[in-house]
Amino acid sequence: MLKTENLTVGYANSEVLTNVNLNVHKNEILCIIGPNGAGKSTLLKTIATYLTPKKGAVYINSNKIHNLKPAQLAKEMAVVLTDRINPANMTGYDVISIGRHPYTGLLGRLSKKDKEIILHSAELVNATKLLEKNFFEMSDGERQKIMIARALAQEPEILILDEPTSFLDANHKIELTLLLRKLSKKDIAIIVTLHDIELALRIADKMALVKDNKILAYGYPEDIMTSETVNYLYGLTEANYNEQIGYFELKNTNKVKLNADFNADLNVNLDKDINLNDDLESQISAPTPKKVFITCGGGTGAKALRYFKKNGYDITVGILHENDIDYAISKTMEINIISEKSFSNIENETFENAKNELSKCDIFVYSNFPVGEINQKNNELVEFAKSNDIKLVQFDGSIDSLQNL
Numbered sequence: 013m014l015k016t017e018n019l020t021v022g023y024a025n026s027e028v029l030t031n032v033n034l035n036v037h038k039n040e041i042l043c044i045i046g047p048n049g050a051g052k053s054t055l056l057k058t059i060a061t062y063l064t065p066k067k068g069a070v071y072i073n074s075n076k077i078h079n080l081k082p083a084q085l086a087k088e089m090a091v092v093l094t095d096r097i098n099p100a101n102m103t104g105y106d107v108i109s110i111g112r113h114p115y116t117g118l119l120g121r122l123s124k125k126d127k128e129i130i131l132h133s134a135e136l137v138n139a140t141k142l143l144e145k146n147f148f149e150m151s152d153g154e155r156q157k158i159m160i161a162r163a164l165a166q167e168p169e170i171l172i173l174d175e176p177t178s179f180l181d182a183n184h185k186i187e188l189t190l191l192l193r194k195l196s197k198k199d200i201a202i203i204v205t206l207h208d209i210e211l212a213l214r215i216a217d218k219m220a221l222v223k224d225n226k227i228l229a230y231g232y233p234e235d236i237m238t239s240e241t242v243n244y245l246y247g248l249t250e251a252n253y254n255e256q257i258g259y260f261e262l263k264n265t266n267k268v269k270l271n272a273d274f275n276a277d278l279n280v281n282l283d284k285d286i287n288l289n290d291d292l293e294s295q296i297s298a299p300t301p302k303k304v305f306i307t308c309g310g311g312t313g314a315k316a317l318r319y320f321k322k323n324g325y326d327i328t329v330g331i332l333h334e335n336d337i338d339y340a341i342s343k344t345m346e347i348n349i350i351s352e353k354s355f356s357n358i359e360n361e362t363f364e365n366a367k368n369e370l371s372k373c374d375i376f377v378y379s380n381f382p383v384g385e386i387n388q389k390n391n392e393l394v395e396f397a398k399s400n401d402i403k404l405v406q407f408d409g410s411i412d413s414l415q416n417l
């Protein structure tokens with residue numbers, strides 16, 4: 013329905029994205045994602061004809077979009093941009109009715125059909141209660157709904173939205189993205205930019221990843237959103253994207269930070285009491301992180317893993333089967349994992365390895381993990397920790413139980 017062909021977008025003295033070839037059909041959502049300044053808005057504004065292509069073209073069906081007359085285009089395409097608009101003294105109804113302008117002619121009188129469409133558009137976005145309310149007095153989420161209703165009142169075949177969730181709380185973000193999903197099934201093609209990739213992944217039929225002045229990847233999100241691609245897309249150094257779960261975890265970059273702290277201490281102390289002729293390391297000891305061993309499984313360790321990571325502990329987790337959700341989380345965090353192959357009994361060698369690591373730890377944390385035949389050796393780790401005077405903490409899911417260690 014809409015396609016771009018060898019499209020280059022940009023400004024007078026710059027090409028922001030080159031050779032863009034995308035298409036979106038009715039009943040589909042195409043999400044454009046990428047880091048700040050990558051060119052998402054420039055691309056959307058070009059598709060919406062606010063900017064002229066530098067090369068190539070955008071087509072609706074087989075018509076070049078930039079050749080369409082504004083009134084004709086307004087019946088085919090509606091655009092909701094991020095800018096906060098403040099129409100003077102207008103109600104929700106008044107704002108939505110602007111969407112009927114392409115149909116109302118010069119005098120702008122609303123027919124019975126126009127009025128029905130305005131009400132229906134408000135219903136679609138669940139904003140009937142806002143029709144009488146002054147647009148000034150609405151919350152950001154309410155305004156966003158009204159702006160989308162205005163776009164829907166245009167009865168467009170294509171709906172373009174630039175960051176529609178940017179001012180919304182978590183609940184309204186989800187509500188809005190579900191609304192887009194619902195709308196896309198009403199014979200509308202939707203192109204949307206989103207910063208929240210977790211939501212994007214869950215609503216997009218197709219995704220275009222924008223970086224390095226080009227479309228880095230384009231296709232089904234499930235195919236293209238690999239850890240490697242997403243890490244590269246955002247240039248992640250402190251976090252990793254987990255493609256199975258579809259979210260980010262902070263990496264276990266403890267050691268790097270400690271070295272930085274160590275150097276900072278060094279600089280401060282050099283001005284004061286360090287005798288430069290003596291061995292520096294004997295005078296300054298870098299803070300050593302406490303070592304914690306976590307035994308968990310089935311997702312019972314996720315909160316503890318994040319808590320200890322945030323608080324700078326040196327973490328080992330085990331023994332986890334490779335198909336366990338706690339394994340996936342630990343792997344994304346780049347934590348030291350003692351693991352066993354999926355669905356296999358824990359081998360003696362793995363168990364000895366775990367005991368060896370555990371014996372070097374200050375704290376042993378065990379969650380209420382489900383115990384079955386294949387992981388019952390983890391219970392023996394509890395006994396091992398007891399007999400080796402390692403501080404034992406049972407994690408019941410509440411962070412309170414992890415305080416003051």
Ligand SMILES: Nc1ncnc2c1ncn2[C@@H]1O[C@H](COP(=O)(O)OP(=O)(O)OP(=O)(O)O)[C@@H](O)[C@H]1O
Pocket residue numbers: 023024026028046047048049050051052053054055
């Ligand atoms: N009016 C303009 N004139 C010249 N350059 C511009 C203009 N608007 C944006 N740019 C530049 O074009 C590039 C892409 O900007 P764009 O706003 O499209 O990125 P974006 O991916 O939408 O970013 P963000 O996620 O921060 O909204 C940036 O380098 C930006 O500085």
